[in-house]
Amino acid sequence: MSLATNAADKPTLYKRIRADIEKRILTGEWPPGHRIPFEHQLMARYGCSRMTVNKALSELAQADLIERRRRAGSFVRRPQHMSAVLKIADMRAEITALGRSYGYELIHRKLRAATAADRDRLGVKTAGKVIAIACRHSADDVPFAVEDRLIDLSSVPEAASADFAREPPGSWLLHHVPWTEAEHTISAIVADDRTAEALDIAVGAPCLVIDRYTWRSARTITAVRLLYPGDSHRLVARFKGG
Amino acid sequence: MSLATNAADKPTLYKRIRADIEKRILTGEWPPGHRIPFEHQLMARYGCSRMTVNKALSELAQADLIERRRRAGSFVRRPQHMSAVLKIADMRAEITALGRSYGYELIHRKLRAATAADRDRLGVKTAGKVIAIACRHSADDVPFAVEDRLIDLSSVPEAASADFAREPPGSWLLHHVPWTEAEHTISAIVADDRTAEALDIAVGAPCLVIDRYTWRSARTITAVRLLYPGDSHRLVARFKGG
DNA sequence: CACGATTATATGTCTAGACATATATGTCAA
DNA sequence: TTGACATATATGTCTAGACATATAATCGTG
Numbered sequence: 041m042s043l044a045t046n047a048a049d050k051p052t053l054y055k056r057i058r059a060d061i062e063k064r065i066l067t068g069e070w071p072p073g074h075r076i077p078f079e080h081q082l083m084a085r086y087g088c089s090r091m092t093v094n095k096a097l098s099e100l101a102q103a104d105l106i107e108r109r110r111r112a113g114s115f116v117r118r119p120q121h122m123s124a125v126l127k128i129a130d131m132r133a134e135i136t137a138l139g140r141s142y143g144y145e146l147i148h149r150k151l152r153a154a155t156a157a158d159r160d161r162l163g164v165k166t167a168g169k170v171i172a173i174a175c176r177h178s179a180d181d182v183p184f185a186v187e188d189r190l191i192d193l194s195s196v197p198e199a200a201s202a203d204f205a206r207e208p209p210g211s212w213l214l215h216h217v218p219w220t221e222a223e224h225t226i227s228a229i230v231a232d233d234r235t236a237e238a239l240d241i242a243v244g245a246p247c248l249v250i251d252r253y254t255w256r257s258a259r260t261i262t263a264v265r266l267l268y269p270g271d272s273h274r275l276v277a278r279f280k281g282g
Numbered sequence: 283m284s285l286a287t288n289a290a291d292k293p294t295l296y297k298r299i300r301a302d303i304e305k306r307i308l309t310g311e312w313p314p315g316h317r318i319p320f321e322h323q324l325m326a327r328y329g330c331s332r333m334t335v336n337k338a339l340s341e342l343a344q345a346d347l348i349e350r351r352r353r354a355g356s357f358v359r360r361p362q363h364m365s366a367v368l369k370i371a372d373m374r375a376e377i378t379a380l381g382r383s384y385g386y387e388l389i390h391r392k393l394r395a396a397t398a399a400d401r402d403r404l405g406v407k408t409a410g411k412v413i414a415i416a417c418r419h420s421a422d423d424v425p426f427a428v429e430d431r432l433i434d435l436s437s438v439p440e441a442a443s444a445d446f447a448r449e450p451p452g453s454w455l456l457h458h459v460p461w462t463e464a465e466h467t468i469s470a471i472v473a474d475d476r477t478a479e480a481l482d483i484a485v486g487a488p489c490l491v492i493d494r495y496t497w498r499s500a501r502t503i504t505a506v507r508l509l510y511p512g513d514s515h516r517l518v519a520r521f522k523g524g
Numbered sequence: 525c526a527c528g529a530t531t532a533t534a535t536g537t538c539t540a541g542a543c544a545t546a547t548a549t550g551t552c553a554a
Numbered sequence: 555t556t557g558a559c560a561t562a563t564a565t566g567t568c569t570a571g572a573c574a575t576a577t578a579a580t581c582g583t584g
Binding site: 066067068091099102103217226227228229230244245246247248249256257268270271 | 308309310333341344345459468469470471472486487488489490491498499510512513
Binding site: 052053054088089090091092095109110111112 | 536537539540541549
C-alpha cells in the first residue's frame with residue numbers, strides 16, 4: 041500500500057472521465073453551449089486511448105448531458121425541457137413504501153362485450169370482450185384510492201381467468217404484460233356522492249385523478265382511472281435537468 | 283445494386299444489434315428474466331468483433347432494458363417501477379404549445395430578510411435574503427395558473443436585479459440557472475376565496491397543485507407553488523416501462 | 525451431506541490502430 | 555458579395571487482440 045494511489049476503491053478510467061465532466065456541467069463550471077475538450081485532448085490529459093474517452097463521452101451523450109457534433113466537437117446541452125420522472129408504482133408498493141399496511145377490495149368485476157363507450161374509452165375501433173373492474177385500495181384500513189378499470193380482452197385474453205378478487209388488476213397486469221407504453225393524465229375534481237362514499241370523504245372535497253392508458257406494441261391493453269383524496273395524497277417526482 | 287443488401291439506408295451494425303434485441307424484448311418474445319445470447323454467440327451471429335456487440339448490450343443496459351451479470355450473462359429486466367416522464371415545461375412554452383396566446387402579470391414582488399417560515403419552506407437552516415413573488419399566467423386572456431414563489435438570494439444573488447415584471451420568474455431562472463435537480467409534489471385542493479378570485483373560478487372548485495423545490499448542487503434555489511383550475515387543466519405524461 | 529477451495533467463463537475495461545462520414549472553414553470564381 | 559468547390563478535422567464505427575474480475579459450477583474433503 042505504498043505506490044498505488046491510496047484510494048481504497050478504483051473506479052475505472054472511463055468512469056472517472058465521465059464523472060469529471062459531469063461534475064463540471066452540474067456545477068455550472070461548464071455552462072450550456074460550452075465546448076468539451078476534444079477527444080484527442082482528453083486522451084492526452086488522461087493518458088489513454090481514444091476508445092476510452094469515446095466511451096465516456098458516448099454515455100454522457102446518451103444521457104443527454106452533452107451533444108456531439110461531427111467536426112465541431114461536443115457541447116454541453118441546454119436543459120431541454122423541464123421533465124420530471126414521476127414514479128407511479130403499483131399500488132401495493134406505493135402504500136407499503138409509506139410504511140402502511142396494504143388492503144385491497146374488489147367492488148365489482150364484469151365481463152361483457154365491448155360497448156360503444158368502452159371502445160371509445162380504450163381508443164380502439166373494434167374490440168371483442170372487455171372486463172370492467174371497480175376496486176378500492178386502502179392504507180391502514182383507510183381508503184387510499186378507488187380504481188375504475190377497463191381491460192381489453194382481445195389484447196390480454198389471459199385476464200379472463202385472473203382472480204381479481206385476490207390480486208389487484210394493476211399488479212396482475214404488471215406481472216403478466218411485460219412491456220408497455222402508456223399515457224397519464226393528471227387532473228383534479230371534487231368528489232361527487234359516489235366517490236365521497238367510496239373514499240370516505242366529504243362531498244365536494246378535492247380529489248386527484250390519474251387517467252392512465254396503456255398499450256403494448258400499439259395494442260390498447262387497459263384504461264384506468266384512479267381517484268385519490270386530494271388533500272391527503274401526494275404524487276412525488278424527482279427530476280433532473282431544469 | 284446487386285450484392286449489397288438493397289436497404290437504402292445503412293444503420294450501423296451495433297445499432298442493428300441493439301434494435302434487434304430491443305424489439306424482441308418490447309414484443310415480449312424475450313420476457314423479463316430471459317437470458318440474452320452471450321456476447322460470443324452474438325459475435326458469431328453477426329460476424330463482428332466483441333466490442334461491437336458489447337457496445338450494443340452496454341447501451342441496452344444503460345437504458346435499463348437488460349441487466350448484465352458477470353459470468354452469468356445478460357438478462358431482460360423486469361419493468362422495475364412504473365415511472366412516467368412528466369413534461370412540466372416553462373409556462374410560456376406550455377401555453378403556446380397549446381396554440382394559445384400567453385399572458386403574464388406580476389401581482390407582487392417583495393425582497394426581504396428570510397423569515398422562519400421562508401427558511402422552513404426552502405428547507406434551509408440559514409438564509410439571508412429572499413424574494414417572494416406572486417404572479418399569474420393566462421392563456422388567451424383567461425387565467426391559466428397562479429404562481430407563488432420564493433427565491434433564495436444567497437443561492438441566486440443575480441435574481442435581485444432581474445425584472446420580474448417583464449419576465450416570469452420561471453423563465454428567468456430556467457435561463458440563468460443552468461442545471462438543477464428538483465422535487466415535484468402534485469396534489470389537489472379546493473379553491474379558497476383568494477385563489478378563486480385570482481383564477482376566476484368558483485369558490486370550492488377543484489385545483490391542481492404543483493409544489494416544486496429546486497436545488498443546484500445541494501443548494502436550494504427556489505420553492506414554487508402553482509395552482510391550476512383542476513377541471514380545465516391536465517398534466518400529460520408519456521412513459522415507457524410498465 | 526455440508527462446506528471450503530478451485531476452476532471455468534462471461535462480462536468489464538482497455539489498446540493502438542483503421543477507415544468512414546459529416547461538416548466547419550477556407551478558396552476561388554462569377 | 556455570393557455561391558460552388560475543395561480540404562481539413564472531429565466524431566462514428568469497427569477490429570483483433572489483451573488482461574482483470576466477479577461468480578456460477580465443480581470438485582474434494584471432513
